[in-house]
Amino acid sequence: PNLTRMLYLSMVEPYLNYCNLLWASANPSVLLNKVLIVQKRFIRLMTFSDYQAHSKPLFFRLYILPIYELYKYNLAVYMFRIINNLIPSLTHHQFILNSSIHHHNTRSKSKIHSRYCRTAMRQNTFAFQGPRLWSELPSYLTTATSLPIFKKIAKSFFVNKICSI
Numbered sequence: 001p002n003l004t005r006m007l008y009l010s011m012v013e014p015y016l017n018y019c020n021l022l023w024a025s026a027n028p029s030v031l032l033n034k035v036l037i038v039q040k041r042f043i044r045l046m047t048f049s050d051y052q053a054h055s056k057p058l059f060f061r062l063y064i065l066p067i068y069e070l071y072k073y074n075l076a077v078y079m080f081r082i083i084n085n086l087i088p089s090l091t092h093h094q095f096i097l098n099s100s101i102h103h104h105n106t107r108s109k110s111k112i113h114s115r116y117c118r119t120a121m122r123q124n125t126f127a128f129q130g131p132r133l134w135s136e137l138p139s140y141l142t143t144a145t146s147l148p149i150f151k152k153i154a155k156s157f158f159v160n161k162i163c164s165i
Helices: 002-011 012-016 032-047 056-062 067-083 089-096 124-134 147-165
Strands: none
Touching: 002 012, 032 056, 032 067, 056 067, 056 147, 067 124, 067 147, 124 147
16 A cells, blocks of 8 residues: 555645645535545545445545545644744734733633634635634644644644544
8 A cells, every 4th residue: 555655645635735725624515525535535446445445444544634634734734834934924914813912811812813704604714714723733733843843743633633533
């Protein structure tokens, strides 16, 4: 499976990662479910499994993220880059810390402020989902010291999350 995994990571996953934050979402949709079905077919072909085999253990064994978890992983990396000033400041205006809103100490002063969104369409954007996901991540992830370390820890976190679901 190592050769087939390398083929998958070089031929399929780049297409799933490209602008993932814009076209994907954490919420199930008809289009993303179709992508997930095709992704599951690839995983079963790579492992020479039966076409009805359960896919979660296969994703876990190959250390590959399903499309919904891949979106969350990319969103977590994006939020890490914003918080640590690793991307241009043009996108920073969307995300502000609670400490800049409140001038007194609160329990969530170090968290990113979640803006109110009335519509479901706006709630599916990464500007709304980013702070929400960041606040749900464990502290050992959010306090990572560098981007490569964060990516490695985050990938293992989301892969392990697959089996727990």
